[in-house]
Amino acid sequence: MTMIFGVPLAVLSGQLLIGIINGAFYALLSLGLAVIFGLLKIINFAHGAMYMLGALVTVVLFDLLGVNYWVALFVAPVLVGAFGMLIEYFLLRRIAGQDHIYSLLLTFGVALIIQGVLTNIYGVSGLRYSMPDMFKGGINLGFMFLPYYRAWVIVVALLVCFGTWFIIEKTKLGSYLRAGTEDSQLMQGFGINVPLLVSLTYGFGVMLAAFAGVLAAPIYSVTPVMGSNILIVVFAVVVIGGMGSIGGAIITGILMGVIEGLTKTFYPPASSAVIFLVMVLVLMIRPTGLFGKEA
């Protein structure tokens, strides 16, 4: 068997694959955080809860109504996104213009509520969700086995990430968004409905999280607390990438997933901490993050 640094190639590439998949989730989640933060200056502590909601809604829709994966892939993010917009409208809007710290605290409270209520309903043991038949099995690449579903996750996550980046940085709608956050009064003077734009942006960021949740449902254990721990990792990813940098969030997300996978291969005990270690190093060398602009 081929060995690389004393590790069988199959093991290494397997961990790399898992790393890339985790990285795809980190990228989707940190992208949503970066969109919400970059455009609205809100730190969305409820982001992990929204990711969890996406997965949970998928499972529940299937159990109750038999809604299949492909429908859930659209319906769950839309439902959760709408829920996010309600939160924006009824709660976050009331503290707009206050210190940003309050938005962090408010969404933290919201996350506690969502998570706590759902834990009481569904417990923490994890719900079962079987993946659609067409994704069962995989392809043998010679040096490793690639399950179809994992390949699909990587491809679709990258597409969504790229699409989001494109919309925000390259289209007219994106330019409205960016301008609206720069000077909302002036934008309103031009006849653009800025509060609506804010609601939609928040809803969109939440949708990205829920979308990641749906993708996660077949491969991770779906529990009401699944978003709580990944959220902190994603925060670290956003700090490493540079807050508010959309492209930075995507690249850093995947990079961190890979680094985590490599660490798991060569020195397992450090694998859950390595991202935070990278963050410390990056902060010492480049306090604004790898792709960040402002101080």
Added chain:
Amino acid sequence: MDQPVNPADIHKAIVEQQKIQDRKKLMVNGVLLLLLLAAPFVMYPVFLMKILCFALFAVAFNLLFGFTGLLSFGHAAFLASGGYTTGYLLSNFSGLTTEMGIIAGTATATLLGLAFALLSIRRQGIYFAMVTLALAQLVFFFFVQSEFTGGEDGMHGIPRGELFGLINLEDNLNMYYFVLVVFIACYLLVQRIVSSPYGQILKAIKQNEPRAVSLGYNVDRYKILAFVISAALAGLAGSMKSVVFQLASLNDAHWHMSGEVILMTLVGGMGTLLGPVVGATFVVNIEYQLSQGPLRDWVDPILGGIFVLTVLAFRSGIVGELQKFMRKNLG
């Protein structure tokens, strides 16, 4: 018809007013002290000690958040590192007296605080919150992986030992008065810090940092010192907590603990001296009461609801709102 006013009279009146205020404050503090001294005869001392430990934790946090304007989302790291260090030393070195274990725990948290501060102090606002959160998570994973913490099981059976080798702390009353003395000393220390010229500079940094910089203050150094003091006191709270409960667990290091201390401070009233104490009392009581009743599974969502309500409706917290009310209605 206006009488000509003698400036000396005004001065006298102000001094008089000040005296009355001071006397009032002294009386309030005196009553509080008596209540605290008598409390263990009415209530369960261990529960009271829990409140005092968390109150100290919140007071420490408030020095940073309420008075300096830095939101640390990583204070659990100091609570836990203090607790684990003290627990480890007292469990493994029987020659150590309790206070030495507590001092060592506090020292560990202080050093950790310095490390955190140096890494995070250049960032502001929410960036600062996220960096401290991630650093604390690093500490959390360290504790999870380390052998000496007992991992998921936690560290059990930490001996309370004897204070100065003389006073037996296995006795709950002795333990209570020791915790009370430490708490009051720390509270007075924070009070002194806040009203000192140094404390004024911290407030100035909170209100307008660029202004403080332009006045020639080396803002970073003031902030680092505030962070280190806050971490030290939080570590002290954790050390005492581990001695009181004879237990140090991962709960103390989890980021939910960092959130809880924010809640305590916010609910009580951030930027007030008494606020965190009131907030800690409130939150610990609510958690206890809920855990006894039919709502025992609903503690988290209820705390979350309190969080949301506080941020939306009464941001100055219990003490802050009371102060506003008194100013408006009682002059």
